Amino acid sequence: MTALTQPRFLSRVQSRVPSRFLPVIATFVVFVLTFGAGAVRYEGFASGQVIANLFIDNAFLIVLAVGMTFVILTGGIDLSVGAVVALSTMIAAATLEAGWPAWLAVLAVLASGSTLGLGMGLMIHKLRVQPFIATLAGMFLARGLCFVISIDSISIKDPAFRTIATETVMLPGKVAITYSVLIALAVVAVAAYVLHLTRFGRTVYAVGGSESSARLMGLATGRVTVGVYVISGFCSALAGLLFSFYMLSGYGLHAVGMELDAIAAVVVGGTLLAGGMGYVGGSVVGVLVLGTVQTIISFEGTLSSWWTRIVIGVLLLAFIALQRLILYRQRDL
Amino acid sequence: MTESPPLVDMRGIHVEFPGVKALEDVDFRLFPGEVHALMGENGAGKSTLIKALTGVHPLEAGEIHLDGAPVSFPGPAQAQAAGISTVYQEVNLCTNLSVAENILLGREPRRFGVIDGRTMRARAATLLARMGLTIDPGSALGSHPIAVQQLVAIARAVAVDARVLILDEPTSSLDTDEVAELFRIIRVLRAEGVAVLFVTHFIEQVYEISDRVTVLRNGKLVGEYATSALSRIDLVSAMIGRELGVLEEVERRSERRSADPAPLLRAEGLGRAGAIAPFDLEIHAGEVVGLAGLLGSGRTELARLLFGADRADTGRVLMDGEPLRQRGGPRAALAKGIAFSSEDRKADGLVADLTVRDNMILAMQAARGWARQVPRRTADELVEKYLTELDIRPANPDAVVGTLSGGNQQKVLLARWLITRPRLLILDEPTRGIDVGAKAHIQKVVADLAADGMAVLFISAELEEVVRISDRIVVLRDRHKIAELSGSAAGVDEVMELIASGSTKVEALS
Numbered sequence: 157m158t159a160l161t162q163p164r165f166l167s168r169v170q171s172r173v174p175s176r177f178l179p180v181i182a183t184f185v186v187f188v189l190t191f192g193a194g195a196v197r198y199e200g201f202a203s204g205q206v207i208a209n210l211f212i213d214n215a216f217l218i219v220l221a222v223g224m225t226f227v228i229l230t231g232g233i234d235l236s237v238g239a240v241v242a243l244s245t246m247i248a249a250a251t252l253e254a255g256w257p258a259w260l261a262v263l264a265v266l267a268s269g270s271t272l273g274l275g276m277g278l279m280i281h282k283l284r285v286q287p288f289i290a291t292l293a294g295m296f297l298a299r300g301l302c303f304v305i306s307i308d309s310i311s312i313k314d315p316a317f318r319t320i321a322t323e324t325v326m327l328p329g330k331v332a333i334t335y336s337v338l339i340a341l342a343v344v345a346v347a348a349y350v351l352h353l354t355r356f357g358r359t360v361y362a363v364g365g366s367e368s369s370a371r372l373m374g375l376a377t378g379r380v381t382v383g384v385y386v387i388s389g390f391c392s393a394l395a396g397l398l399f400s401f402y403m404l405s406g407y408g409l410h411a412v413g414m415e416l417d418a419i420a421a422v423v424v425g426g427t428l429l430a431g432g433m434g435y436v437g438g439s440v441v442g443v444l445v446l447g448t449v450q451t452i453i454s455f456e457g458t459l460s461s462w463w464t465r466i467v468i469g470v471l472l473l474a475f476i477a478l479q480r481l482i483l484y485r486q487r488d489l
Numbered sequence: 490m491t492e493s494p495p496l497v498d499m500r501g502i503h504v505e506f507p508g509v510k511a512l513e514d515v516d517f518r519l520f521p522g523e524v525h526a527l528m529g530e531n532g533a534g535k536s537t538l539i540k541a542l543t544g545v546h547p548l549e550a551g552e553i554h555l556d557g558a559p560v561s562f563p564g565p566a567q568a569q570a571a572g573i574s575t576v577y578q579e580v581n582l583c584t585n586l587s588v589a590e591n592i593l594l595g596r597e598p599r600r601f602g603v604i605d606g607r608t609m610r611a612r613a614a615t616l617l618a619r620m621g622l623t624i625d626p627g628s629a630l631g632s633h634p635i636a637v638q639q640l641v642a643i644a645r646a647v648a649v650d651a652r653v654l655i656l657d658e659p660t661s662s663l664d665t666d667e668v669a670e671l672f673r674i675i676r677v678l679r680a681e682g683v684a685v686l687f688v689t690h691f692i693e694q695v696y697e698i699s700d701r702v703t704v705l706r707n708g709k710l711v712g713e714y715a716t717s718a719l720s721r722i723d724l725v726s727a728m729i730g731r732e733l734g735v736l737e738e739v740e741r742r743s744e745r746r747s748a749d750p751a752p753l754l755r756a757e758g759l760g761r762a763g764a765i766a767p768f769d770l771e772i773h774a775g776e777v778v779g780l781a782g783l784l785g786s787g788r789t790e791l792a793r794l795l796f797g798a799d800r801a802d803t804g805r806v807l808m809d810g811e812p813l814r815q816r817g818g819p820r821a822a823l824a825k826g827i828a829f830s831s832e833d834r835k836a837d838g839l840v841a842d843l844t845v846r847d848n849m850i851l852a853m854q855a856a857r858g859w860a861r862q863v864p865r866r867t868a869d870e871l872v873e874k875y876l877t878e879l880d881i882r883p884a885n886p887d888a889v890v891g892t893l894s895g896g897n898q899q900k901v902l903l904a905r906w907l908i909t910r911p912r913l914l915i916l917d918e919p920t921r922g923i924d925v926g927a928k929a930h931i932q933k934v935v936a937d938l939a940a941d942g943m944a945v946l947f948i949s950a951e952l953e954e955v956v957r958i959s960d961r962i963v964v965l966r967d968r969h970k971i972a973e974l975s976g977s978a979a980g981v982d983e984v985m986e987l988i989a990s991g992s993t994k995v996e997a998l999s
Contacts, residue, residue: 353603358586358594365583372581373645374566374595432585 178482179426179475180438186424186471187441190448198455204331210447215336216241216398217446220418221425221439222347223391226384228422229351230363231431232287234385236276236294237392238414240269242407243298244396248317249310249406258316266393272298273389277382291385295415302408309407312400321401336398343394347436360384364431420468421446424475445471494557496521496684497542497573497653502551504534504541511537514551515710517703519653524675524685526699526716528728530784530950534708535688539655543568543575574646578658578688580638582645584631589613591630592645616644619677621670636667643674654678655686660694672698690785691967692721692989704728721989728783729952729985751810753944754827754913756795758804764790767803768970770963772913772946777939779959780948781984787968788948789832792915795946796829797822808913823856828911830902832918832948838902841891845881845901846872848890852905875904880930896927903931913944920949932958956981964988 195202211218220237227234244265251261272294279290312318324332351357359380362370371377400406425442427434449467453459497519504512512534519525529535540546542553544562552559555571562568565575582591589610590597598608613626620640630638639659646654656675660668675685675698687699695702695716702719704711704727711727752771760767765787772778780788793799795806797818806813808825819829831838839848850868857863869886876884879900881893890901899919906914916935920928935958939945949955955962961975964987972987 349603355594355597355599355604358590358597358604361586362583362590362594365585366581369581369583372565372575372577373583373591374569432583 179428179433179478180435180441182475182478183424183426183438183441183445187445187448190445190452194448194452194455197452201451201455204327204329206451208327208331208333208337210444210451211337211340212334213402213450214443214447215334215340216395216402217414217417217421218340218440218443219343219391219395219398220414221421221443222343222436223388223395224415224418224422225347225425225427225434225436225439226351226360226387226391227287228419228427228429229360229431229434230381230384231367232280232381232384233291233419233429234273234276234294234388234392235288235291235415236272236298237388237395237418238411238416239295239298239302240272240389240392241396241399241411241414242302242409243272244269244393245400245403245406245410246302246305246310246408247406248397248400249312250305252312252314252317253310258314261314262397265397266390269393269396270386270390273386273392274382276389277385280385281378281381299408305408306406307408309405311405317401318404321404334401336401339394339398343391344436344440351436356380356383361432364428364433366432417446420472424468424471426475426479428479429476493520495519495554496556498554498557499538499542500552500554502538502541502553503549504537504546505549510708511546512541512708515705515708516713517542517710518713519684519686521652521684522679522682523700524679524687524698526695526702527686527688527705528690528695528702528724529705529711530728533705533728535705536657537708538705539575539657539686539688543573543655569649572650572652573655574649574651574653575655576639576642576646576657576659580635580642582630582638582642584629584638586630587627588617588624588630588633588641589626591641592616592626592648596649613644616648617641619647620644620674636663639663640667640671640674643671647678651683653684653686655688657688658690659687660689660691668694690783692724692783693967695724696721722985725783725985725989729950753809754795755807755810756804757807759794759801759806760803761790761794761799761801764799764968765794765965766969770795770970772944774912774944775939775942776961777935777945777947777959779955779962780946780965781952781955781962781988782965783988784950785968786965786988788965789917790968791965791970792829792917792946792948795822796827796915798829823909826910826912827915828852828906828909828913829915830906830917830919832921839890839898842889844887844889845876845893846886848901849875849904849908853908856909871908872904875900875907879904879934894927896931899931900927903934907938911943913946914938915946915948917948918950919947920951920954928954952981952984956984 191202200206220241224234224237247265247268248261251264252258256264276290276294279285280287320335324334325338326332351360359370359375359377362373362375363377363380367377399411403410421442422434422439423429423442424445425434425438425440427438446468450461450464453461453463495518497517499515499517502512502515502517503510515534515538517538527535527538537546541548544564544567548561553561555573560571562571568575586594592613593609598605598612600608610626617624617626620643622637622640622644624633624637630641633641643656643659659671663671675687679685689695699716701713702716702724703713704724706728753774754772756768756770758767758769768791780791782788790799794801797806797813800816808827813825814821822829840851846868849872850863853871854863872886875881876886881897881900881904890898893901903916903919919931932954935945935947939960947955947958956979959979961973962979962984963970964972964974964984966988974983
């Protein structure tokens, strides 16, 4: 018995400041530091509107990162999201041009994104295809379909879309945000609710921790594996809609490489690429870090925007190294 | 107790994996309120039987009755729903989730469709208290030692109000106190009428906790016994078996061999916590040393330490009187002429998709370094030589190894190491799962190699085989070296006696 009561003390010390929160805390510190650096260096940087703009400019990326968080939490990856964003802008633009009512166009976009996700999820679960390969196929398919619809950019003239895109909501302190931001934040809230308070969400974590264990525990691993890709597909479609509000056009070359931004945001946000550890809140902060870096570089004015990529690359490396360290610490226990 | 009908009644169970009969016509009964030990060596079919019961493996033939009614479970979830809970050898829980979630996930308390965290932690705490655990249910499972995780796994199994609790080697990661604690819990459950199926390879534990024993060997049922009526020696012989007269006798040569006084390899106080207690061992050139002991007695662990595959905590290994580099690992051992043919030829040995030739040349090429390719002609000559010498069929160097039978695969692996001309060859279970003819052939090759001056460390679960082939036998039990026998003292009965003599447990070494 002595051997069994001792861990009580151990667990107190080690799980009160749980190592699982460490990456998120680290991300938040990085965000505060980068933002602080910007505030010190540039006049007018530390304003409410700059923060609001971070959300406005990255609302679609937040939604994308939320879907990606689900997938990565199970230990998977979804490379198709950028292409699905492009496809969504295309479907929206094309259907609106054909005279569909806005609500029907939105529905069509969300349905096609979810269906694509379902297809990839089934491929991964039923045929045991590597997520990397299945979603790579999905990526090519979605990107290709864009150009089947049209090779050129189609602009969106639908009044409803235009209204949502340009209308702003005033917050106290004369800070304006768009509807996109509200939608993105709602998605984050729903995602956090699902991940932490439902059996589906906890099973997502269980599958990421150990899929075979989760199966032997009698959990519905198959449903979850397919489900996260459907969620990611849905989020990509929704992000596509937000992106079309942002760009007011549909184009097959929109959002090229955006899947990598989403993955970077999730990883910088502290989610373990191997799965099982991470929070949507972290992914949001991850997006904000990426956005802040971009904002600083645009404030600087003289730097090429490619510096954003370099800084993000360095951050990614640092965070992956941090994850390894935490894993080692756990193994040593 | 045996008056009441069995809770679980498995009859005529057949399970087949591609090319292998894993279980053949096995019967198994489990009564409420009993602890039933399932015994057998590696590959005897214990885990397969459990997985057949819990719906992980489909049955080829046979039927399972639960409470007198025929059942068939498509998966573990359905078996669990029927009250059959399993705790597997490796803790099959998610270390990234909280303790409470690990216990209750899948049947967590919910309020308005949302997981009710507070109720869940409270319920988990109650279950943990029953296990004598006072850990925080909200803490991450991964922050606790394996022993605690094991008990959490049992708490999960008990949480379903299990009628049948299957414990697959639950004690292999526990220390003495923890085992005592586990047994206390098992007794409580037994008193509550739970039927407990207990798999272990520790004989003492069988006698301590179980009411009845079922022994399997090579996928077949050997028998079902009342534990109190079965002597240790009978249990061991039921597990290991005797294949008298099946194989031609390989002549024992120990008498005529002039033992070189200086040992080729000497291990001094070599040991590793949790693997094997410190031991001394000498192996001379031209000698076959056998390692005997039950599964889990530390056979493979000992071999891996000698080879440097695992790092030793204590002691050292000397080749020709010179110590091997501590941190040199397998490369240092290979450089000194030690070769290790591993137990698991699929996972650690052969590359199934390469040809016979490539597999054989692999170790030699590795020894030469990648820059200097083995000349095609040398390779062909060597491969040709061993194809004939070891009688590998088909004798086609371009055949893909994965298509060969188990026995021939084993011979290819043997050839790989022979090509490197080792001075000490460690063979871990070289004859497991292969047919009798190939077995006899490998034994003969081993004897010939020793006659030519190679030192061989021979590990096998089959006692008969070890006794027949070895000049000297090292007996292991519960991760301790307990004896070394040679000459006429090294007979099957003597070794069996030693393995079974649990009462004189050698505690001093630990």
